[in-house]
Structures are given as structure tokens and as C-alpha cells.
Amino acid sequence: MIWVMSRMQKVIDVSYHNGTIDWDRVKAAGYHAIIRCGFGSDFRDQDDEQFKRNAGECVRLNIPFGCYLYSYAKGATQAISEAEHAIRLCAPYRDVMAYPLFFDTEEPGTETVSQAHATIFCSRVKAAGFVPGIYASQAWWLENLPDVDGYVKWVARWSESEPIVHGWQLWQYSERGNVPGIKGNVDLNYSRYEIGNHGDVSTVDDLAREVIAGKYGNGEERERKLGARASVVQLIVNRGLTGKWMGIDRVAREVIAGKWGNGAVRRENLGSAYDVVQKRVNELMKHK
Numbered sequence: 001m002i003w004v005m006s007r008m009q010k011v012i013d014v015s016y017h018n019g020t021i022d023w024d025r026v027k028a029a030g031y032h033a034i035i036r037c038g039f040g041s042d043f044r045d046q047d048d049e050q051f052k053r054n055a056g057e058c059v060r061l062n063i064p065f066g067c068y069l070y071s072y073a074k075g076a077t078q079a080i081s082e083a084e085h086a087i088r089l090c091a092p093y094r095d096v097m098a099y100p101l102f103f104d105t106e107e108p109g110t111e112t113v114s115q116a117h118a119t120i121f122c123s124r125v126k127a128a129g130f131v132p133g134i135y136a137s138q139a140w141w142l143e144n145l146p147d148v149d150g151y152v153k154w155v156a157r158w159s160e161s162e163p164i165v166h167g168w169q170l171w172q173y174s175e176r177g178n179v180p181g182i183k184g185n186v187d188l189n190y191s192r193y194e195i196g197n198h199g200d201v202s203t204v205d206d207l208a209r210e211v212i213a214g215k216y217g218n219g220e221e222r223e224r225k226l227g228a229r230a231s232v233v234q235l236i237v238n239r240g241l242t243g244k245w246m247g248i249d250r251v252a253r254e255v256i257a258g259k260w261g262n263g264a265v266r267r268e269n270l271g272s273a274y275d276v277v278q279k280r281v282n283e284l285m286k287h288k
Contacts, residue, residue: 009192072110083120131152208237
């Protein structure tokens with residue numbers, strides 16, 4: 001935790017449940033913010049009652065902030081409406097939002113449709129000019145969002161151990177924080193999201209899909225454009241072209257299951273991708 005505290009930005013996430021916030025004190029304490037804009041489909045009585053004030057105060061005080069919408073969607077039509085809801089509310093702040101617009105997926109009963117609806121939401125808010133992101137618990141990410149990449153990942157894991165979700169950029173580590181200017185408990189997060197980066201969060205899985213689509217050429221041209229990630233991207237491409245799309249986490253799980261051999265055999269089978277894949281294997285095994 002000492003390393004985390006010294007290298008990452010402190011972020012709170014808030015909604016009307018946190019009451020009327022004294023944002024001057026929040027700023028003085030050094031926090032950024034993720035603000036709930038609303039919940040569910042695009043109905044005005046489902047706008048967060050404190051959203052406009054919270055966003056306005058962040059603008060007034062130049063506090064870097066982003067937004068999230070809590071999802072109840074059980075069908076694609078609802079997911080589209082939720083995206084329109086978030087866009088309507090956040091449009092006035094789009095050009096000043098330093099953090100993404102997040103899809104909060106955690107509602108019981110939506111597990112099996114979560115991945116599809118997160119993709120619908122994120123694609124629509126991205127088309128509207130926002131950086132898209134997804135919030136979920138670590139368990140939800142691993143069980144219900146295994147193939148979602150290309151969006152900013154915000155992971156809830158209330159622990160002193162950081163998330164094991166590949167490529168996470170925000171980590172909600174507590175729901176019982178005490179922050180000046182806010183009465184009662186508040187959610188606390190650490191962020192390694194690069195402010196102003198506008199969501200360049202391409203993972204090796206994203207790059208592999210783009211390679212298959214022909215965006216990186218072939219041979220030496222592809223290696224040059226991909227740089228240090230060329231070998232592991234090519235490994236995933238090869239798996240994808242055989243009709244067995246894997247992704248880095250799934251390759252790592254195959255290694256753990258013994259499908260790539262051990263020791264020198266594993267190294268030979270993985271080739272120049274060995275170091276990247278083995279690193280992910282070690283991360284997964286550490287937290288089993």
C-alpha cells in the first residue's frame with residue numbers, strides 16, 4: 001500500500017447518498033472525483049439529485065472529475081437508453097471531464113447480459129465524444145466481463161491487495177473512507193489513469209484484433225509498429241486465426257492448466273511471448 005499511496009492519485013466516487021458536499025475541503029485534501037450522473041434508463045426522475053451541483057463545483061474548483069451511471073439494463077433497448085441518459089446529463093461537461101464516463105454494472109440478475117450491455121453503452125458514449133469506462137467488482141470482471149477490453153477498467157476490490165483484473169486503471173479499495181467535506185463514509189479509490197490521455201488503453205488483446213483486421217501490415221512492418229508487444233500480440237493472433245480466440249488472460253489460464261508444458265518446454269512453446277505470458281500467470285497464481 002505504501003507504493004500505491006506514493007504513486008497513484010486519490011479519487012472519491014460520490015452520489016446524492018453522500019449529501020451536500022463541501023468541495024472546497026475535498027479539493028484541499030487532494031482528491032479527484034467520479035460523480036454519479038444518474039441510474040437506469042433516460043428518465044429525468046432517474047437523474048442523480050446532486051449531479052449538477054457536484055459537477056458544477058468540480059468545474060468551479062478545477063477538480064479533475066469523471067462520471068458514472070448505474071445500470072439496471074436487462075435488455076439491449078434499456079442499455080441504449082442508459083447510454084443516452086448518461087450522454088444527456090454529461091454533455092455540458094464533456095470537454096472538461098478529465099476521467100471517463102463509466103458504465104456501472106453490478107445489479108443482481110444482469111450477470112449474463114453485462115458484457116453485451118457494457119459494450120453497447122461504451123460504444124455509444126465513445127461515439128458521442130466521451131472516453132468510455134466500465135466499473136465492476138473484481139469477481140464480476142473475472143466472471144462476467146472476461147472478453148471486454150479497450151475501455152478504461154475501474155475495479156472494486158475492498159482489500160489492501162490490488163486487483164488482478166488485467167489492465168485495470170482505477171481501483172476502489174474501500175467503501176468506508178473518511179474525507180474532509182463529506183459526512184459519513186465515502187468510497188475511496190486509487191487511480192493510475194493518465195489525465196488527458198483520452199483513453200488510449202489498447203491492450204495486447206485489442207492490438208491482436210486490429211492485426212487480424214489488417215491495420216498493422218505484415219512481417220517486419222508489423223513487428224516495427226507493434227514494438228515490444230509484437231511477440232505476445234502475434235501469439236494471440238495465431239490463436240484467434242485458428243478459431244479459438246484467447247486473449248492474454250485465457251492463454252495464461254491454459255498455461256496454468258498445463259496445456260503449454262513446463263520449464264523449457266513451456267518457454268519453447270510460447271517463444272518470445274514467454275516473459276509477458278509468464279508474468280500474467282504469476283499474477284493470477286499469486287491471488288488464487
